[in-house]
Amino acid sequence: MSTINPAQHLGAHEHGDAHAHGGHHEIGFVKKYIFSTDHKIIGIQFLFTTLLMLFLGGALALGVRWQLAFPWREMPIVGKLIFADQGGAIPPEFYTMLFTMHATVMIFLVIIPVLAGAFGNFLIPLQIGADDMAFPVLNMLSYWFMWPAVFFFVGSFFVEGGAAAAGWTSYPTLSANMSAAPASGLGQTMWLMGVTFVGFSSMLGSVNYMTTIINMRAPGMTLFRMPMTIWGMFITAILQAFALPVLTAAGFMLLFERTLGMSFFTPGGLVINNAPATTGGGQVLLWQHLFWFYSHPAVYIMILPAMGMVSDMISCFSRKPLFGYRPMVYSISAIAGLGFIVWGHHMFTSGMNPALGMTFMVSTIMIALPSAVKTFNWLGTLWGGNIQFTVPMLNSIGFVSMFVVGGLSGIFMAAVPVDIHIHDTYYIVAHFHYVLFGATLFGVFGAIHFWFPKMFGRMMSEKVGKVHFFLSFIAFNCTFFPMHMLGVAGFPRRLADPYHYPYLSHLMPLNQFITYSAILMGFAQFLLVGNFIYSIFKGKKVGRNPWNANSLEWTAPSPPGHGNFESVPVVYRGPYEFASPLVSEDFLLQTTYLPHEDRRAPQPAAH
Amino acid sequence: MVASIAAVAAFVVAPSMGWWFPTPGYSLSPLGAQIDDLFYLILAITGVTFIGVHVALVYILWKFGSGKGERGVFTHGSHTLEVVWSIVPAGILLFIALYQMDVWARYRVKSNFDAEALAHPIAEVTARQFEWRIRYPAPGKTLQDTPQFDDLYTVNDLHAPTGRPVVIRLKSEDVLHSFYLPQLRVKQDAVPGLAIPVWFQCDKVGEWDLVCAELCGWGHYKMRGQLTAQRDAEFQKYLQDLQKSQFDDGVPLAKAAE
Ligand SMILES: [Cu+2]
Ligand SMILES: [Cu+2]
Numbered sequence: 001m002s003t004i005n006p007a008q009h010l011g012a013h014e015h016g017d018a019h020a021h022g023g024h025h026e027i028g029f030v031k032k033y034i035f036s037t038d039h040k041i042i043g044i045q046f047l048f049t050t051l052l053m054l055f056l057g058g059a060l061a062l063g064v065r066w067q068l069a070f071p072w073r074e075m076p077i078v079g080k081l082i083f084a085d086q087g088g089a090i091p092p093e094f095y096t097m098l099f100t101m102h103a104t105v106m107i108f109l110v111i112i113p114v115l116a117g118a119f120g121n122f123l124i125p126l127q128i129g130a131d132d133m134a135f136p137v138l139n140m141l142s143y144w145f146m147w148p149a150v151f152f153f154v155g156s157f158f159v160e161g162g163a164a165a166a167g168w169t170s171y172p173t174l175s176a177n178m179s180a181a182p183a184s185g186l187g188q189t190m191w192l193m194g195v196t197f198v199g200f201s202s203m204l205g206s207v208n209y210m211t212t213i214i215n216m217r218a219p220g221m222t223l224f225r226m227p228m229t230i231w232g233m234f235i236t237a238i239l240q241a242f243a244l245p246v247l248t249a250a251g252f253m254l255l256f257e258r259t260l261g262m263s264f265f266t267p268g269g270l271v272i273n274n275a276p277a278t279t280g281g282g283q284v285l286l287w288q289h290l291f292w293f294y295s296h297p298a299v300y301i302m303i304l305p306a307m308g309m310v311s312d313m314i315s316c317f318s319r320k321p322l323f324g325y326r327p328m329v330y331s332i333s334a335i336a337g338l339g340f341i342v343w344g345h346h347m348f349t350s351g352m353n354p355a356l357g358m359t360f361m362v363s364t365i366m367i368a369l370p371s372a373v374k375t376f377n378w379l380g381t382l383w384g385g386n387i388q389f390t391v392p393m394l395n396s397i398g399f400v401s402m403f404v405v406g407g408l409s410g411i412f413m414a415a416v417p418v419d420i421h422i423h424d425t426y427y428i429v430a431h432f433h434y435v436l437f438g439a440t441l442f443g444v445f446g447a448i449h450f451w452f453p454k455m456f457g458r459m460m461s462e463k464v465g466k467v468h469f470f471l472s473f474i475a476f477n478c479t480f481f482p483m484h485m486l487g488v489a490g491f492p493r494r495l496a497d498p499y500h501y502p503y504l505s506h507l508m509p510l511n512q513f514i515t516y517s518a519i520l521m522g523f524a525q526f527l528l529v530g531n532f533i534y535s536i537f538k539g540k541k542v543g544r545n546p547w548n549a550n551s552l553e554w555t556a557p558s559p560p561g562h563g564n565f566e567s568v569p570v571v572y573r574g575p576y577e578f579a580s581p582l583v584s585e586d587f588l589l590q591t592t593y594l595p596h597e598d599r600r601a602p603q604p605a606a607h
Numbered sequence: 608m609v610a611s612i613a614a615v616a617a618f619v620v621a622p623s624m625g626w627w628f629p630t631p632g633y634s635l636s637p638l639g640a641q642i643d644d645l646f647y648l649i650l651a652i653t654g655v656t657f658i659g660v661h662v663a664l665v666y667i668l669w670k671f672g673s674g675k676g677e678r679g680v681f682t683h684g685s686h687t688l689e690v691v692w693s694i695v696p697a698g699i700l701l702f703i704a705l706y707q708m709d710v711w712a713r714y715r716v717k718s719n720f721d722a723e724a725l726a727h728p729i730a731e732v733t734a735r736q737f738e739w740r741i742r743y744p745a746p747g748k749t750l751q752d753t754p755q756f757d758d759l760y761t762v763n764d765l766h767a768p769t770g771r772p773v774v775i776r777l778k779s780e781d782v783l784h785s786f787y788l789p790q791l792r793v794k795q796d797a798v799p800g801l802a803i804p805v806w807f808q809c810d811k812v813g814e815w816d817l818v819c820a821e822l823c824g825w826g827h828y829k830m831r832g833q834l835t836a837q838r839d840a841e842f843q844k845y846l847q848d849l850q851k852s853q854f855d856d857g858v859p860l861a862k863a864a865e
Contacts, residue, residue: 093825167822173799174782174824180736181824267800272781273736273824284783284798318671320679327689349785351798354715358708365704369697376692377684379663384680387672397668404660408653415649415703417642417710421792424785424820485626488646490789492820495828503629503789503816510626579679586678 035144037136038562042143043122044455047448049146050114051529056154057110058522060102067095069508069515071497093182095496096165097157103168104153104191107302108198111436113146114444115305116205116240120233122455124209126553126560127227129218129569134211142204145197152194156187164191167494169295172265172287176257179275192255199248206240209233218552220571224329225590227551227575228322231329232308235336239297239304243340247294250287257282288350292343300339302436303403304332306443307374310396312575313450314378316549317393318385319586321576324377331370338367348419357416364414371407375400386579386586390547391465395446398473402438406431409484424494427487433480442476445469445528452532453546457558458539460531468527475521479514486510548587551575555591615658629789635811635836639792641710649703720806721772728774728804729767734784734797737826739763739817746846750776752802759849763832765817768842772808785821788834796821809836 036042066075072089074080079088090098121139125132133139156163165183166175174180175188213234217226226234253264265287268280315322322328344352344360378400387393409431413419422428445468452460491504498504545554552571556564569591577588588594621627634640713719728750731742741764744750745757767773777786779797786805787794795805809815817832837845 092828096822096825096827165825171783171822174822177782180782270781270799280800282800284800318679321681321683323682324684324689327684327693349794350796351801351803354711357711357715361707361711362701362704365700366697368700369693372696373689373693375660376688379660379667380684380688382664382667382671384682385671386677386679387668389672397664401661401664404657408657411653411700411703412646412649415645415707417707417714418646418649420714420794421639421642421646421789423794424787482626485621488621488627489625490629490787490818492787492818494822497828500829501816501818501831506625510624576683579681581681 035140037132037140039121039125039133039136039139040455040560040564042139043118043120045143046113046117046121046146047119047455049143049150050110050118051532053105053109053150054114054525055529057102057105058525060098060105062518062522063090063098064095064102065515065518066090067098067496068498069512071499090496092496093165094162096167096181096494097163097183097187099494100165100167100191101153101157101163104164104194106436107168107298108195109146109150109153111302111440112198112202112298115302115440116202116209116233116236117143117146119229119305119309119444119447119451120205120209120236122451123229123553124212124233125216126454126556126564127230127551127575128213128216128221129552129565129571130212130216131563131565133208134216135208138204138208142201142208145201145204149194149197149201152190152197156190156194159186159190161185161187163187169291170254170287171291172254172257172282172284173270173272173278176254176265176287177270177272177275177278178258179273181273189255189258192251192258196248196251196255199244199251202240203244203248206237206244209237210241213237218569218571221552221590222571224326225571225574227308228311228325228328228332229305229308231332232305235332236301236304239301239336239339243294243297243301246290250290250294253290254287285347285350285352288347289343292346293340296343296346297336297339299432299435300335303440304335306399306440306447307332309447309450310399310443311378311381312549312551313392313396313446314381314400315576315578316450316547317388317390317396318382319388319578320381320385321578322377323380323383324373325574325576327373328377331373334370335367338363338370342367345414345419348416349423361414361416365411368407368411368414371403375404375407390449391460391462391469392446392450392547394466394469395442395449398442398469399439399446402434402442402476405481406434406439409434421490422487424492425487426483426491426493429493430480430483430487433483438476438480442472445472448528448532450547451553452535452539453542454553454556454558454560456536456539457541458535459542459546460535460539464527464531468524468531471524471527472521475517475524478517479521482510482514545589548585550577550587550589552590555589615654629816631790631811634790634792635815636791636793636808637810638710638714638808639790642792645707645710648706652699652703717804720774720804724772724774724806725804728776730765731776731778731802732765732786732797733778733780734786734819734823734830735780736782736824737819737830739765739786739819739830739832740780741765743846743849745850746843757850757854759846759853761849763817764835765832766835766837766842766845767807767809768839769809769812769836770839772806774804774806777803777805782823783821784819784823784830787818787820788815789818790815791834794820809834812836812838 067090074088162183164187165181178184256262257264263280263282265284266278266282268278270278311322342364344356345364348357449460449465499508544558552569571590573590575590579586580588582594634643733740741761743759777795777797779799784797785794786797791807791809793807813836815834817834819830
């Protein structure tokens with residue numbers, strides 16, 4: 001996998017001459033594929049791990065959906081195995097674990113690591129023309145620090161009381177007090193340990209990405225010649241570096257409160273579940289502020305890299321330069337900056353000072369502006385293009401469409417008075433699934449198909465990819481769009497059985513429809529994984545640049561060898577010079593040297 | 608494109624299917640009605656945007672995705688367009704934000720509360736796993752911060768007079784809960800360690816839902832209460848009946864109060 005095949009089409013190269021690491025020593029299997037320090041292997045390791053976790057998180061979600069569609073009825077297939085004493089039905093305390101761990105797995109073990117870990121690792125050195133990351137060993141550690149987190153999260157299901165059940169937000173005092181719930185014991189402690197390890201992993205990654213992007217760009221690769229993917233990763237790394245310490249600190253505070261009897265978040269005199277009264281001194285809202293100070297920027301950590309990758313794919317398959325490159329860069333920077341001063345929108349009903357509600361509303365509504373600018377620029381990119389409906393393109397268009405829904409529904413929640421009614425209802429659930437699944441995950445689906453040839457030197461099947469896209473797209477919208485209506489109807493989140501409330505009892509058929517759609521969506525993902533695994537071995541072999549794209553990774557062999565490039569690439573222009581009048585093909589590599597390019601009179605656009 | 612048409616259609620049919628604001632479909636409180644108006648205003652603005660963007664998207668895909676293989680237009684953007692599509696949404700968004708302030712201030716800023724209602728809260732509502740404990744002052748008395756010997760207690764059964772603003776003091780005894788009256792568009796978290804005044808006005812006599820909207824443990828789903836809105840006279844009578852049943856042990860009430 002990591003040797004260069006000289007027969008591929010840029011012609012023969014001297015073997016080994018380009019290796020910046022000097023020498024072409026053989027490395028053993030363990031060093032090469034398991035404890036590897038090669039950014040490409042680490043990226044692929046992250047990709048496999050997150051795809052595996054996607055199925056775990058999806059299974060937990062289907063458990064939630066089963067309960068909402070058929071409350072207290074026996075779960076098919078697995079019910080009798082897990083809940084023999086309940087007659088195969090999900091007990092309510094397990095239901096609270098299901099949605100807590102679904103969110104935990106999806107956020108911390110799927111979305112964040114698939115963007116930064118998998119694609120960040122794989123693409124950053126390749127797209128900026130570096131031979132590897134700045135700190136390869138840190139990079140390896142960032143992958144291996146994920147496994148203790150997996151161990152803690154998955155293992156917590158098997159300890160006494162079960163996994164954490166206080167929601168992924170883990171609000172005290174439910175999460176702080178050992179007697180607040182059956183699962184408030186070891187499960188909650190393990191959850192905090194897991195989050196801490198995920199934090200280590202992200203922090204090691206983000207330090208590495210920042211250093212690599214600042215210091216290791218190839219000659220000629222100025223900041224404003226970087227692909228949007230790199231900009232997305234770069235801004236994300238900065239966000240991580242500044243926001244994550246706050247969550248880690250808060251996590252330790254909660255851990256100390258639970259294990260050492262300190263009291264940061266618990267006020268005095270509470271009698272929780274007939275335990276002795278708390279001694280107190282803490283503030284419940286403090287956790288919410290600290291938690292969302294990280295977790296709101298985390299929303300952007302979970303979408304900016306996807307926005308970058310989608311920008312690259314849309315430009316490539318419109319065969320046209322990206323519309324408004326600089327405004328795109330400025331708007332993701334603006335999103336990141338504003339992202340630090342909007343966390344309070346999660347707390348409009350929390351009882352914090354109402355003046356804060358007003359300020360957070362203004363900042364939150366204004367963050368829609370750069371998002372709108374990005375959307376218009378994507379449309380501008382498509383306009384006048386020569387659009388090719390490949391699988392990456394379809395997923396990217398799906399991204400834009402669903403990001404618009406998620407962005408617009410966000411305005412309702414940002415408006416404080418309206419949020420009073422829809423807060424903590426399924427409206428919120430609809431909104432963030434449109435952003436994190438409809439946008440980010442479809443962006444990732446696109447990116448998997450787009451960069452697969454670079455990872456494995458083979459193509460994924462376009463036919464299966466299209467079926468997967470359309471099935472997922474339809475099932476996704478059938479699952480999550482009706483949730484907006486549930487939210488308007490005041491259907492609260494996290495209720496194991498909402499139907500005993502008279503005003504909700506008529507909503508069960510709609511929930512059953514949602515559950516059927518979710519099951520279809522879940523099974524559609526087997527197409528993705530089947531296609532992925534099959535194509536690694538049997539996909540059509542391709543050369544360096546199967547999509548006729550411009551950026552640097554497409555000048556390296558597929559898959560690139562150790563050290564990536566045969567010689568240090570020299571960059572002459574930005575990555576989006578599709579349909580350039582300077583050349584007859586409709587793409588122009590960043591590395592192609594054209595004599596006297598800048599002195600040529602600009603020519604009218606060819607039609 | 609089929610999906611976006613279906614999305615719009617879903618919104619159109621939603622009210623008739625009951626997938627809309629809880630019955631009776633409009634808010635029972637004047638402030639809630641204003642919240643609904645703001646909701647519909649944002650729905651109109653975002654609805655037009657949604658339809659506009661998707662019509663544009665579908666048109667572009669149809670026009671430029673014909674597969675005729677014409678070379679793309681070589682352009683890197685347009686400064687004018689960027690300015691236009693930054694300033695126009697900025698103006699609309701700022702308008703939306705500022706337009707909300709008034710309703711929010713009336714809902715949450717204490718100095719805007721009805722002074723009479725704030726001075727005489729009708730009850731203290733204390734949330735605990737998994738029930739609502741309600742403490743009324745004795746008829747004719749004012750609610751004190753600490754329990755009094757003649758206070759009246761109920762569980763999960765909150766009564767309130769209609770037609771005027773009333774205030775409750777919201778507390779929690781253990782973990783976070785949220786006091787949610789869906790038909791009135793009122794939601795406020797009950798925070799351990801804080802006593803938060805919440806006001807609402809119900810204009811319709813009837814029995815309405817009181818929901819816990821913040822995860823409070825395994826039994827969160829069953830933390831169901833009820834708001835009984837009744838005319839003022841009936842409310843006073845209710846309190847007197849409650850007093851009778853609570854203190855009636857055969858000894859006349861006047862003596863117990865001495
Ligand atoms: Cu947020
Ligand atoms: Cu609750």
